[in-house]
Amino acid sequence: ETGVTQTPRHLVMGMTNKKSLKCEQHLGHNAMYWYKQSAKKPLELMFVYSLEERVENNSVPSRFSPECPNSSHLFLHLHTLQPEDSALYLCASSLRFGQGAYEQYFGPGTRLTVT
């Protein structure tokens, strides 16, 4: 397995469910990110982790809870979501923290539908 992988690729959940998204990078990178991509909108940065420490929570509602147990794995725990949270959730990694200087490698994303 190479690059950045995400599971599941598709997820349908009710507003009262709890689910988790998983991301794994095989690139030896130190920084990982969660993005949200909605139709007709640009990518929105949600969370940034550098060496397993959360660097930034970009004003994301508490119903989204990230977890980074090590530099290769990143989770996004979801609970009591709203229909407007339906979107493509993308994970990315970069060699180091500091987005200005390092390119990011994206996973294929999880298509989330909240019913």
Place this chain on the structure above:
Amino acid sequence: QQPVQSPQAVILREGEDAVINCSSSKALYSVHWYRQKHGEAPVFLMILLKGGEQKGHDKISASFNEKKQQSSLYLTASQLSYSGTYFCAVAAGAGSYQLTFGKGTKLSVIP
């Protein structure tokens, strides 16, 4: 603040050239370009750092005018595989965590 991309969409015939522009109202450290095909992850194309350096590989190149806070992506002799949505993303500083993406330019290459 979100960079502005133009045009929003463009249709080309194979072999034609295209230019996609990205402009920002803030001083920039770097500009990144990504391409996303339908149903796939964004793929990194290139990064341009402060200094006005022009980069390119194969038939895709880009320039960065830091004084004007603008970048342009040049696609020459377009191929069908160039179809997708092109995003520019900007960073205000090397340590900036905030990579802000534009809304994208949808490029369609037809035979």
